[in-house]
Amino acid sequence: MTAVTRGCHDGGMTVVLLHSMYGLRAAVLDAAARIRATTGHEVVVPDLYDGRTADDAETGLKIRDEIGPEELARRAAAAAAPYAGESTVYAGLSLGASLAQRLALGGGARGLLLMHGTAEVPEGTAVPGLPVQLHVADPDEWEPADWLGEWQEGMRRAGARAELFRYPGAGHLFTDPDLADHDEPSARKAWERALAFLQGL
Numbered sequence: 001m002t003a004v005t006r007g008c009h010d011g012g013m014t015v016v017l018l019h020s021m022y023g024l025r026a027a028v029l030d031a032a033a034r035i036r037a038t039t040g041h042e043v044v045v046p047d048l049y050d051g052r053t054a055d056d057a058e059t060g061l062k063i064r065d066e067i068g069p070e071e072l073a074r075r076a077a078a079a080a081a082p083y084a085g086e087s088t089v090y091a092g093l094s095l096g097a098s099l100a101q102r103l104a105l106g107g108g109a110r111g112l113l114l115m116h117g118t119a120e121v122p123e124g125t126a127v128p129g130l131p132v133q134l135h136v137a138d139p140d141e142w143e144p145a146d147w148l149g150e151w152q153e154g155m156r157r158a159g160a161r162a163e164l165f166r167y168p169g170a171g172h173l174f175t176d177p178d179l180a181d182h183d184e185p186s187a188r189k190a191w192e193r194a195l196a197f198l199q200g201l
Contacts, residue, residue, distance in 0.1 A: 018096030046079030121154025
């Protein structure tokens with residue numbers, strides 16, 4: 001299933017927003033609605049778990065691993081394919097961020113918004129001028145500082161225009177109000193920056 005939140009889509013941008021390992025929960029749909037309401041863009045929210053959701057990290061990891069990384073990547077690519085093009089922004093939350101990055105680095109994207117997650121930047125990747133914005137907790141066991149340094153260097157080599165914002169003391173998925181990770185001041189600031197980023201593309 002793919003949910004589509006309609007905005008003023010008169011040839012404007014489409015944001016493909018990919019969920020975290022917790023699945024397509026209310027927090028993800030709320031994020032899509034926030035993006036649409038602020039930017040007016042169409043927002044597409046694929047359900048990569050086929051209706052399954054998790055209330056805790058253990059269950060989320062179990063579902064993720066049952067499906068497997070290659071199948072998740074295939075599902076994400078298939079869901080995004082009808083919207084792919086130079087007016088498409090890929091965005092994701094944690095697991096979804098890594099999948100969104102993989103799609104955007106394939107070329108042709110308008111921008112890339114990463115919340116709480118990254119992926120390796122393969123050698124030889126070339127996305128000159130691609131606007132990228134990343135928001136992560138500080139510290140974050142899933143996104144340690146040395147890894148973030150490698151990610152930034154990889155994006156630089158690829159020619160992307162990448163910004164990194166870190167949020168001291170916040171939990172990993174700090175924008176999700178239904179999780180213990182939630183940190184309201186950090187979430188508010190991250191969304192302020194993220195929405196401005198989307199509006200500026």
